[in-house]
Amino acid sequence: MSNEADVSLSVRLSKLAADLGPSPSDEDSMQSPEAVLRSVAAFGDIARVSTQLQSQAVATAQASGLSWAKIGKVLGISRQAAQQRFDTRRTEAIQAMETMRIVGPVSRNEEVEQINAAGRQGWKLIRSLHGEHALELDDDTWEVTRVSIFSLRPLPAASDGWEAASTRFPDCFFIRKILN
Structure with a gap:
């Protein structure tokens, strides 16, 4: 530079x-x-x-x-x-514990679907890497959406319940509680 x-x-x-x-x-x-x-x-x-x-x-x-x-x-x-x-x-591996779960290896095409399936079972996304995602057990159920920083699509709104969960260049993952 x-x-x-x-x-x-x-x-x-x-x-x-x-x-x-x-x-x-x-x-x-x-x-x-x-x-x-x-x-x-x-x-x-x-x-x-x-x-x-x-x-x-x-x-x-x-x-x-x-x-x-x-x-x-x-x-x-x-x-x-x-x-x-x-x-x-x-890089350091994420330690597997009873309250932690790894989704992966998974392709970019199927990761959101698999994270959402885990989210419906009470697993909350906390970290994303290429090909795998770390989730922790939670009392709530969750859904996730992914937005690329190269996309023209706006980021999910906090007013709709979305919160930033993790990033994995060039993607940002947002989660929100599923209301039962």
Whole structure:
């Protein structure tokens, strides 16, 4: 990225961090230690989510046939560094417990149907990876919908009961309780 693009992105992220916290009531409180700590926390959240999305984008790129060398070049690191950092076979496995369930391996074409079938049995979507989804046992029944960030379709509305559950680049998964 060019310096100009970096500055532009920095400004946009700074505005996002400011929007994530409560607004200060006056100019002096913007420089208070508490306001600075809120910014630190907001940037921590942005970095954590950004890292997760980057990992998902790399997994998508690799799954689509792009080489580790090309992925590494775009990131400014070696092929070996890219593979060590992002290879999904190296990521931690989700521990199976009585209250956890994995749906997968599953194709993109059938994942929503299978997650919804589990949701009707009281399983709530909590994490999505390529080819598998983690669900936890819940007292309610759930339905899920998937929206690609590349789609022109609007995101499901909170006013209709939808809440964001997980992301897996380029998809966002939303869930809502099924009212019986």
